[in-house]
Amino acid sequence: MTHNIYLYIFVAAFVSCLIRVLPLTLIRGKIKNPFIRSFLYYVPYVTLAVMTFPAIVTAPQIPLAGILALIAGIVAAWKGINMIGIAVLCCVVVFICESAAAYIL
Amino acid sequence: MNRNKNAFFNGIRDGFPIALGYFAVAFSLGIVAKKAGLNPFQGFLSSMLNHASAGEYAEFTVIMANAPYFEMAFVILVTNIRYMLMSCALSQKFNSGTSLFHRFLVGFGITDEIFGISIGRCGALNPYYNYGAMAIALPGWSLGTALGIVAGNILPASLVSALSVALYGMFVAIITPVSKSNKIVGGVVIVSFLASFLVSRISLFSQMSDSMKISLLTILIAGLAAYFFPVKEEADEAQEVETHAKEAPKYDA
Numbered sequence A: 001m002t003h004n005i006y007l008y009i010f011v012a013a014f015v016s017c018l019i020r021v022l023p024l025t026l027i028r029g030k031i032k033n034p035f036i037r038s039f040l041y042y043v044p045y046v047t048l049a050v051m052t053f054p055a056i057v058t059a060p061q062i063p064l065a066g067i068l069a070l071i072a073g074i075v076a077a078w079k080g081i082n083m084i085g086i087a088v089l090c091c092v093v094v095f096i097c098e099s100a101a102a103y104i105l
Numbered sequence B: 001m002n003r004n005k006n007a008f009f010n011g012i013r014d015g016f017p018i019a020l021g022y023f024a025v026a027f028s029l030g031i032v033a034k035k036a037g038l039n040p041f042q043g044f045l046s047s048m049l050n051h052a053s054a055g056e057y058a059e060f061t062v063i064m065a066n067a068p069y070f071e072m073a074f075v076i077l078v079t080n081i082r083y084m085l086m087s088c089a090l091s092q093k094f095n096s097g098t099s100l101f102h103r104f105l106v107g108f109g110i111t112d113e114i115f116g117i118s119i120g121r122c123g124a125l126n127p128y129y130n131y132g133a134m135a136i137a138l139p140g141w142s143l144g145t146a147l148g149i150v151a152g153n154i155l156p157a158s159l160v161s162a163l164s165v166a167l168y169g170m171f172v173a174i175i176t177p178v179s180k181s182n183k184i185v186g187g188v189v190i191v192s193f194l195a196s197f198l199v200s201r202i203s204l205f206s207q208m209s210d211s212m213k214i215s216l217l218t219i220l221i222a223g224l225a226a227y228f229f230p231v232k233e234e235a236d237e238a239q240e241v242e243t244h245a246k247e248a249p250k251y252d253a
Helices: A005-026 A034-052 A063-078 A083-104 B002-035 B040-049 B053-065 B069-079 B082-091 B100-108 B112-119 B127-151 B157-163 B166-181 B183-201 B210-228 B233-252
Strands: none
Touching (some): A005 B040, A005 B053, A034 B112, A034 B210, A063 B166, A083 B166, B002 B053, B002 B127, B002 B157, B002 B166, B040 B127, B069 B210, B082 B112, B100 B127, B166 B183
């Protein structure tokens, strides 16, 4: 049997909306339990770190470009450069690396 | 009122680079959507409503396979489960009096990147900041998908490649300053890097979706960190004040 694409989209949208909305609407106050508080404190940093590495290395065409972009990003953030500046810097590093590689190879 | 307006415009400002990155990534997602038989409007709709790269990729493969609807529900649950953790974490950034309406809309707008920038804000979260970021990032994502379906791959590969790291650059911008001032967070971040790298290399986990890996690693590492290095309430607040003092001039300028 064939399925309706709109119904597929609706099912996908409904489930992802529930996942996103339920905790935010159900957890109304500050959580008192120290373990859960600490857990939620660490969650964002772990999630962002896990999503960044090694994905930043595999996303560009040349892995080395990704590694250099990561290092440049960390150094720039360490020096206090703002978010947009770092995002642009990482893109520029990858672009230059890949252009240089294309020129050399 | 003025505060909300300010927050909204700050959201647009921070959402702009996200939108650019999204546009490029969504373009390649559109190519997959086209293979699955979606027209540009359906791609746009899907991206407005679901807005998740891995989640939508999985969605299109389910459509391509002509699989049952419950399989769609299950696949989306698995690929997007990390948003549930993010939603829990965001609930602690809200003032407890925040209305259901704001909670629903902010929850609906959670993506990896919007979550990232909202966690990076100091103090309680103003929902209008998220609305600003959503107002520019979500259309960028959706238009990118639709254009990807229409035009295929017209962006040169070198440009797509360069733009693909913009999002990770933003993540680095969020985790690095906190890692610098808080040694425990720094250690947790390094452990996360290593664990994530190992999991990506071990063939045992190769069948697992990326989102599942992210969720499991997050629960494991954040759980261990919370067990061994519980955050003291005073320390928590002191740190918030500290980051606030440090970042306030940059953000409110």
